[in-house]
Amino acid sequence: MNTIGHFFRFTAFGESHGPAIGGVVDGMPAGLTLDLTAIQEALDRRRPGTDPRTSTRREPDRIKINSGIFEGKTTGTPIAFTIDNCDARSTDYDNMRDKIRPGHADATYTLKYGLRDHRGGGRASARTTAATVAAGAIAAQFIAVYGIKVKAVASQIGRATTPEGMLRELEAARAAGDTVGGAVTCIATGCPAGLGEPIFGKLQARLAAAMMSINAAKSFEYGDGTDAARLHGSESLDTPTGLDSALHTSENHCGGILGGISTGEDITMRVCFKPIATMMRPVETIDLKGSPCILDAKGRHDVCAVPRAVPVVEAMACLTLADALLAARCSRI
Amino acid sequence: MNTIGHFFRFTAFGESHGPAIGGVVDGMPAGLTLDLTAIQEALDRRRPGTDPRTSTRREPDRIKINSGIFEGKTTGTPIAFTIDNCDARSTDYDNMRDKIRPGHADATYTLKYGLRDHRGGGRASARTTAATVAAGAIAAQFIAVYGIKVKAVASQIGRATTPEGMLRELEAARAAGDTVGGAVTCIATGCPAGLGEPIFGKLQARLAAAMMSINAAKSFEYGDGTDAARLHGSESLDTPTGLDSALHTSENHCGGILGGISTGEDITMRVCFKPIATMMRPVETIDLKGSPCILDAKGRHDVCAVPRAVPVVEAMACLTLADALLAARCSRI
């Protein structure tokens, strides 16, 4: 359940305020020269405190690799890594121990497990995405061998879709002690045709599962996405124009996937995120006994999930494509 | 890859014009009195030819159960079933053998596998959803024991969102030899709190994978969905109002899931579908050699995926919830 992938598998672990987060990447083929600096750079992109738009928790987020690499190369054995939790001010959360934060997993974890690590959201914290980013950066180096590149950008914040407008939405939300939603658009270029499996292994199904596992994600779209609902067939036609190792079409309404299998053209996706649930203002809620109370969030919180979600979306795409790449090795005699 | 679920597993098989489609449901607990009539009724709802809005292929779609039931009850062993393909006019497709139908899986299957069963779309045909519907109807009876009911409806066709308007959009598209997209909205009521697992087993991740495996689906949303992107935290607040075996909130922006785990309130989802790719008019395309040609579709085709997708969406939700129900049995000592 904390594992994603069938051929290229990532098993994640860790809580916001436990000793460390991390994971095990299993299934990486042998012989890849792994660039550790690139992994650290990906972590740095996601790290809080590097961007004025994000939370002020300061974590060095240094990755330590425990296995699977020998003289700089992958050996075919599991690549395990840990990222220590250093700046974990657990006492910030003492006053929230028995309170249910609206829009958070506090109540659902308690209902499911009978207890929960309340500090910083525990396993449900966005901090856990650091492990995802590290694993994704490992996967990225594998798929790059086959020419695949994944690039995500913030494409909407609140009602704005331009860089300037998005920045204004962020500042306005912050000034109001409010938070705001947004969207990340992601494109994978250089994908060979033939990735994805029929029916339940469709590439879009795997990508959707991957993206919807990201904290605060509320939707997954590919190609025309929700726009497809209002279009006619004549308006969304991808006329085939050529067939070599890929299918070429006049446009790319299909988002680079047909019948669950990549065409060889760009794979285009969009993920929408809800506003961060914790606002810097007092809100009404209840405690674990059901009694009404006021929650006045301390701790350090982002105004919008999108800026830090960008590398996480990339990571999930890379993990999914790495898995699909290996699966595709088994499609023919 | 043709299996979905971890605890409650469904393995599907079959092509549009092969001898039969079907599947194996593995993991159904013993002791459930299985109502075969209800399964057949679900199949009848999806069946072409029963609705003036849908394709005219006539299939009796009789389910035959081969195992797993003894004296009317599930035995804990796999429930295997087949649905024969009777009205399979393969010759309808002879003229399309070497042509690539725009918006279909013809080219991608060929690129992936080096060959394909071209008749009626083969494994990529929407016919395969009959097996899904049958398995979903079995899952539905299991989750009903726990009070869970799943109900989907057509909520958008083209630009229309009212019943009358949707019907008009369908008729207009048909009259124009065109096709049209749409959306299905699905609600699961009666779900206990605690379904779903952290991180990669989040309930919305499983539901997204399930829904995105349906033919022609282009997006998955839950709760506020894509609307969440433009909202502020203060606009999308679910204020907790009570906590018993479920978390009760003032509204349900979260769609009944927080941190990947069900709250106990209604789970709300929406799936958008692209227009059916095959139109009843000649279209430009290429053949398998890459040469331009004209495709004049014969065969029998729907104008819109939505009407027949409704029971498929329900089935995928039921399968996912059945899996999550069993998983939840393992959450506590």
Add this chain to the structure above:
Amino acid sequence: MNTIGHFFRFTAFGESHGPAIGGVVDGMPAGLTLDLTAIQEALDRRRPGTDPRTSTRREPDRIKINSGIFEGKTTGTPIAFTIDNCDARSTDYDNMRDKIRPGHADATYTLKYGLRDHRGGGRASARTTAATVAAGAIAAQFIAVYGIKVKAVASQIGRATTPEGMLRELEAARAAGDTVGGAVTCIATGCPAGLGEPIFGKLQARLAAAMMSINAAKSFEYGDGTDAARLHGSESLDTPTGLDSALHTSENHCGGILGGISTGEDITMRVCFKPIATMMRPVETIDLKGSPCILDAKGRHDVCAVPRAVPVVEAMACLTLADALLAARCSRI
């Protein structure tokens, strides 16, 4: 749970006296010309009634393939098949419905599931191995492409290890209304080096799981097997003599596997089977209420599991090697 394999997966279903047994083979690469006659021949070898040494139940055991084959070739989609249960004399078992047959799964199924299909052993019947044999015969054709051949023989019956002696043991047991145990030895030749994965995916671990899933199997050995326990290192040395695409050694104590990975030399295994539990004589037992009673087996029963287990052992080896062959495609960049 009714699925074996990770890359090349076989999902089985069926009870002794249900409508049909069968399964779904998922993961077969596309492009293999499948010889259906060879599958039927493998079934015929396992079939009761063809050998004077085996049970007298008469089943034609005709395989029907429902999907995954187009114009004689595998398409990369699941190959589903059924084998009808024709000669199912359920009334033979009426007098055993409430009795617990010693050495059978009657009590354990009832304890686990709360009910059971008592007819002919239900899901626990050796009849289910017909589905295994069919799937194995499909896998055999895949691995044959890579030069792998699997051959099993009866190597021990009772205390005898020669063909003549084994036959005498069988006849003596039958004459006494008794049953007798035995062993099957299996060799896989032509295996490339590099099959098997470290730690939990070791080739011998997969083979052991496969063999121990066969009815009445009590042990799995490979290479020196249990003899290894009494040997010294100097007695069981495989001195390396050459290294090309395989590791060549002076002897093959290791059974063709080192560190869980095939060396390229013959893989040698041995599986022991307990005497068939049902004897043609009255035995003391209890009923489901715990009261003592006498069981006088009717129905049709073998004297020894070994003759009919031979093709089942081969099938399980083929399925395991097919899975390992696909896995090995992912070991290097």
Add this chain to the structure above:
Amino acid sequence: MNTIGHFFRFTAFGESHGPAIGGVVDGMPAGLTLDLTAIQEALDRRRPGTDPRTSTRREPDRIKINSGIFEGKTTGTPIAFTIDNCDARSTDYDNMRDKIRPGHADATYTLKYGLRDHRGGGRASARTTAATVAAGAIAAQFIAVYGIKVKAVASQIGRATTPEGMLRELEAARAAGDTVGGAVTCIATGCPAGLGEPIFGKLQARLAAAMMSINAAKSFEYGDGTDAARLHGSESLDTPTGLDSALHTSENHCGGILGGISTGEDITMRVCFKPIATMMRPVETIDLKGSPCILDAKGRHDVCAVPRAVPVVEAMACLTLADALLAARCSRI
């Protein structure tokens, strides 16, 4: 591939001379008070240097738990742990870098992956069983809640089966610069009836896979094991004597499992181990280019795998039973 279990899953990582070994235990239910001292004690039992019979590598083998525990209790989230490799004298292995050690995985890893971490056997080292023992000790605490206890003992070394005789065999082998094989017998008491699943999930199949994944294991037997081959049905009869929450029988030839499902009586197993391949004497071999050479092992090596395998066998049994216990929660409505 480095994961075992379906419901209670253990993912292992690590090489003999990498920074650390360890793993992730996923699926542990919430609410168990975890005794860390007991885990450390299990590690100490397996640790080299604590027993005059075993290797002289000195490792403190301190476990560090990174996640999944809050205020002493399991939270339902993954329990990740690392064990640092401290006493890793890699230079001991420099002279063996290009040599193939007879009976080891050197050649097979190289053939499979194209490269290998040669230091101390890399991933194929018995050192990796420390992670298994830690995970098994976690599983042991879970199954103990249900009354299950697992106990293994050395039951054979060379030709000896008595404690004194076994010690003599060890000393004789050591004195001769030789090594010797042996066997471990394992009993699980207190198992509820109903563990194990039909066909490929049979309890003995899971146990066999688990045991055969241990370094140097050559066979798995349960109940009568290989002896069953020479017995008659009348000699191996387990006459049922009572049925309550378990099936009671006059004897336990079946080893506590019938039809793949536990009866509720003791589960009895035996695992044979080959002599340690590395002997303290020069042996003939070849190098990676195929040229003959002499290998004079340095490093620190055991004379017999059995003493240190005892806690590993227990660990694998505990992991398997933990998985089966969770699976059994899903068997009935």
